[in-house]
Amino acid sequence: MSSDTATDRPQPRPRGDFRVFRTIPTRWADNDAYGHINNVVYYAWFDTVVNAHLVERGALDIERSPVIGLVVETQCRYFAPLAFPQTVEAGLRVARLGNSSVRYEIGLFAQGAPLSAAHGHFIHVYVDRASRRPAPLPAPLHAVLSELL
Template sequence: MTNDANRNRASFPVFDEITTRWADNDLYGHVNNVTYYAWFDSSVNRYLIEEGGLDIHRGDNIAYVVSSSCDYFSPIAYPERVEAGLRVEKLGNSSVIYNIGIFRQGEDEACALGKFVHVFVDRETDRPVPVPQGIRTALEKLLVQ
């Protein structure tokens, strides 16, 4: 389980603004759990593209999600505006473990905390490769000790 310090806004170096959509709500009146995973994927990949230079269409290397999970603490519902905080828990040779906190705008404690693991692979061979240098440099900025 997660301790409270890990859920604090101050422990995330970068944020991505998200607008909930009507379709995100489920029959229970809150954002469905699968939507959080889409937010994780979008936030991580946006950072990799914009800050690390990941070329998702023509690059030699791509990243596969090999594991993901989420702990939920309080519900979110449309029409709330939320932010995804991003940090790196561990940066390995060919893999990275991200933590993504989902926050209501202006709140200090995450409503949900995700873990997301990428392995970088060669697009042609599907074999693991070292994290490309530009991406590694971008990810090092998010590494939280």
């Protein structure tokens, strides 16, 4: 497994580092003037991969869940370009699960590639929808997140 410590140069990650995958078709509009996917699209994919998984597993109701996840930190490392019309396969795992926070790690792979073209993370702090104060993860959400550890 690769390392992301300050003393080691980051390396692409293998598919085996991730627990579930989602296929993402690229769009013509995702490419930038340099002919590859623009960096802001990677962050949108991170958000989509996490939230789609939570919604599909019944752990998040976007309109009614009593707690919501606020992103407090993000990072992405790039290793190989992705571009339209490629299909991207996004891997997801949970690296750290706390009482009210979770660190998601996402790997973005060209379809069928063994190593990530990019990988990164973001941290959600879960808060009460009304008060916006940190709140413990509800049991169903915690269970779904635990499956990704």
